[in-house]
Amino acid sequence: MSKGKRLVPFLVFIIATSVFAGVFVYQPLWEKISSFHPWNLGLDLAGGSLLTYQIDMSKINSADRTSVAQGLRDVIEKRVNLFGVSEPRVYIQNSGDSTRLVAELAGIKDVNQAIKEIGATPYLDFREIEQDGSSTVAIPTNLNGRYLKSAQVGRDPTTFVPEIDFTLNEEGAKIFAEVTKKNINKPICIFIDGQPIIPDSETDSCPIVNSEITGGNARITGRFSLDRAQAIVQRLNAGALPAPINLINQQTINADFGSESLHKALIAGALGTFIVIIFMIIYYRTFGIFAGISLIMYVALTLGLFKLISITMTLSGVAGFILSIGMAVDANILVFERTKEELKKGLSKAAAVEEGFKRAWTSIRDSNISTMITSAVLYYSTSSFVQGFALTLFLGVVVSMFSAITITRAILRIFIK
Amino acid sequence: MDIIKNRKIFLGASGLLVLASLVLIFSLGLKQGIDLKGGTQWQILFKDNTNVTESVIKEKIRSVLENIDVSVKKSSDKSFIIRLPETDEKEHQAYREALLSVGNFEEQNFSSIGPTIGAELRTKSIWAIIFVLVGISLYIAYAFRKVSEPVSSWKYGIVTLITLFHDVSIPTGLLAYLGWSQGIEIDTNFIVALLVVMGFSVHDTIVVFDRIRENLITSRGKMSLASIVNKSIHETFARSINTSLTLILVLVSLLVLGPSSLFYFIFTILIGTVFGTYSSIFIASPLLYIAGKSGDK
Numbered sequence: 001m002s003k004g005k006r007l008v009p010f011l012v013f014i015i016a017t018s019v020f021a022g023v024f025v026y027q028p029l030w031e032k033i034s035s036f037h038p039w040n041l042g043l044d045l046a047g048g049s050l051l052t053y054q055i056d057m058s059k060i061n062s063a064d065r066t067s068v069a070q071g072l073r074d075v076i077e078k079r080v081n082l083f084g085v086s087e088p089r090v091y092i093q094n095s096g097d098s099t100r101l102v103a104e105l106a107g108i109k110d111v112n113q114a115i116k117e118i119g120a121t122p123y124l125d126f127r128e129i130e131q132d133g134s135s136t137v138a139i140p141t142n143l144n145g146r147y148l149k150s151a152q153v154g155r156d157p158t159t160f161v162p163e164i165d166f167t168l169n170e171e172g173a174k175i176f177a178e179v180t181k182k183n184i185n186k187p188i189c190i191f192i193d194g195q196p197i198i199p200d201s202e203t204d205s206c207p208i209v210n211s212e213i214t215g216g217n218a219r220i221t222g223r224f225s226l227d228r229a230q231a232i233v234q235r236l237n238a239g240a241l242p243a244p245i246n247l248i249n250q251q252t253i254n255a256d257f258g259s260e261s262l263h264k265a266l267i268a269g270a271l272g273t274f275i276v277i278i279f280m281i282i283y284y285r286t287f288g289i290f291a292g293i294s295l296i297m298y299v300a301l302t303l304g305l306f307k308l309i310s311i312t313m314t315l316s317g318v319a320g321f322i323l324s325i326g327m328a329v330d331a332n333i334l335v336f337e338r339t340k341e342e343l344k345k346g347l348s349k350a351a352a353v354e355e356g357f358k359r360a361w362t363s364i365r366d367s368n369i370s371t372m373i374t375s376a377v378l379y380y381s382t383s384s385f386v387q388g389f390a391l392t393l394f395l396g397v398v399v400s401m402f403s404a405i406t407i408t409r410a411i412l413r414i415f416i417k
Numbered sequence: 418m419d420i421i422k423n424r425k426i427f428l429g430a431s432g433l434l435v436l437a438s439l440v441l442i443f444s445l446g447l448k449q450g451i452d453l454k455g456g457t458q459w460q461i462l463f464k465d466n467t468n469v470t471e472s473v474i475k476e477k478i479r480s481v482l483e484n485i486d487v488s489v490k491k492s493s494d495k496s497f498i499i500r501l502p503e504t505d506e507k508e509h510q511a512y513r514e515a516l517l518s519v520g521n522f523e524e525q526n527f528s529s530i531g532p533t534i535g536a537e538l539r540t541k542s543i544w545a546i547i548f549v550l551v552g553i554s555l556y557i558a559y560a561f562r563k564v565s566e567p568v569s570s571w572k573y574g575i576v577t578l579i580t581l582f583h584d585v586s587i588p589t590g591l592l593a594y595l596g597w598s599q600g601i602e603i604d605t606n607f608i609v610a611l612l613v614v615m616g617f618s619v620h621d622t623i624v625v626f627d628r629i630r631e632n633l634i635t636s637r638g639k640m641s642l643a644s645i646v647n648k649s650i651h652e653t654f655a656r657s658i659n660t661s662l663t664l665i666l667v668l669v670s671l672l673v674l675g676p677s678s679l680f681y682f683i684f685t686i687l688i689g690t691v692f693g694t695y696s697s698i699f700i701a702s703p704l705l706y707i708a709g710k711s712g713d714k
Contacts, residue, residue: 374549
């Protein structure tokens with residue numbers, strides 16, 4: 001009994017923590033506490049878009065790829081920030097040989113505009129002309145938009161035709177000098193997004209290099225309208241992409257649709273929890289009530305933990321958590337069944353409970369570890385949507401071992417004599 | 418009920434079910450969702466005009482691109498699910514324009530996935546299944562390492578592996594049939610469901626094995642292996658059923674009230690859990706008995 005008494009402060013502490021977690025999780029209870037640290041909702045619940053781009057690294061040295069990918073990420077992030085998305089996440093994902101850029105735009109209103117803007121960021125490169133039999137081909141040089149420092153609209157001093165003036169950085173200036181030196185009296189073509197911009201179609205009237213250009217200042221002249229010149233300059237300044245990108249995956253979820261799904265899942269989860277508790281009480285009587293209490297604490301503590309460490313909650317994550325509710329009482333069932341057996345053997349109630357916990361432990365440990373193995377594999381081998389599920393399931397199992405063993409045992413030790 | 422004595426009936430029935438599932442899987446094939454094979458899924462809801470039909474939508478889409486492979490299905494919540502090959506944003510907007518002539522609609526969901534991502538996810542999924550199968554089996558072999566007599570611990574692992582295979586092949590066979598008859602597709606969620614089934618179904622198996630291990634130590638020499646296994650099954654029967662039942666209660670509640678997008682995910686886990694519970698009692702234990710006996714000779 002003294003053991004039981006010593007556990008009272010512990011139980012009070014756990015109950016207080018659970019109640020606090022409940023208030024923290026469930027907004028209507030006490031809004032100030034709850035909104036202090038809001039839920040981190042995934043795209044499928046908050047609504048929004050997930051855009052995946054393939055980065056074409058074929059023209060970039062393998063040594064430079066990481067920095068190019070980072071540069072690309074920064075440029076896209078700048079662009080994305082212009083759309084007023086609350087917390088855009090732009091990141092690089094490596095998968096085998098390919099490098100991808102993922103943009104998660106939660107709560108975005110106009111995805112079409114976003115896609116257009118991201119895609120519109122021009123990729124600029126300079127190409128030299130080589131004779132290939134009777135025809136000419138434009139061969140890309142090493143000089144491209146990543147060496148661009150700034151661009152502005154200028155006007156030809158004599159004709160007043162709009163032109164694009166640009167400045168290259170130090171490294172770009174060096175490359176430009178080399179390229180122009182090599183191509184004196186030959187044409188150099190400038191391409192934006194794989195399309196020649198000077199002139200609009202024929203390669204043979206590309207500007208002819210008169211002399212080696214050093215210092216990194218150059219002009220693109222041609223038949224630009226003022227509007228077009230301004231549009232190109234704006235995009236170049238917002239950041240020319242250091243490598244071309246290509247949209248390979250787009251997922252857009254309407255916010256209402258997401259919240260409706262969440263609502264349905266939560267109702268199903270609440271009902272499921274309720275039925276499980278009823279079942280436990282009918283089958284295990286007093287023990288069942290204790291298991292029910294620790295299950296409710298489990299729900300509050302786990303959700304509190306998810307919210308506190310800002311786990312991204314996706315619909316599948318919520319589903320994973322609800323499943324873990326169905327499993328959380330498993331440990332209790334194993335313990336109670338074992339306790340029943342020990343009681344039949346003639347042990348006192350308190351001794352039978354202790355024995356029940358002790359003997360059931362190996363099964364509980366082994367079965368929970370097998371679920372942890374599954375969660376770990378899921379986490380490391382699939383897409384981000386599945387990762388939410390894996391993480392919630394894993395943490396759910398860990399917390400459930402605590403609630404079903406430590407909390408239930410504390411309650412039983414205090415109340416069973 | 419003497420499960421060990423009647424083992425041939427249970428093993429035979431399960432063997433037939435697994436065989437039937439494999440035949441279904443290999444003859445009908447699995448209908449892959451767009452996240453595994455690439456393509457576009459677009460879910461729209463006409464808010465004001467409720468008379469829109471599937472064929473009208475199809476016609477409008479075809480007015481943009483004549484011979485496009487498009488399928489339209491009305492879902493239970495009155496929205497339409499449109500399936501297309503991989504679609505870029507320009508095409509998406511063109512379809513949107515065309516459909517706006519029918520009435521104002523809300524885009525609930527649009528996803529277009531390139532074939533490379535699909536293929537990659539497929540490979541990853543297969544590896545994930547293999548990792549979990551092997552990982553759990555190895556863990557069981559490790560967890561039971563201290564009992565080498567009369568059933569050595571690696572046999573617990575092998576039996577677990579066979580049982581898990583049984584538990585995942587039956588739902589997969591069922592989905593192959595549903596794919597053929599109802600057009601149900603398997604997607605990433607399905608793979609996740611299979612992995613979850615493996616993690617869960619092994620719970621009950623562990624409970625029975627744990628009891629067999631305990632009884633082997635206490636009743637060694639006093640009872641035959643068959644009676645020990647039988648006794649262990651009977652002693653743990655209630656808890657095997659109850660632990661699964663709590664999960665099944667939650668699953669059914671999710672199936673009935675939960676979001677429709679999770680229906681087949683939950684359904685797969687439910688089927689897997691039911692067969693997983695069955696297999697831990699009627700398959701794993703008889704197999705362990707057979708494995709143990711073969712070691713005697």
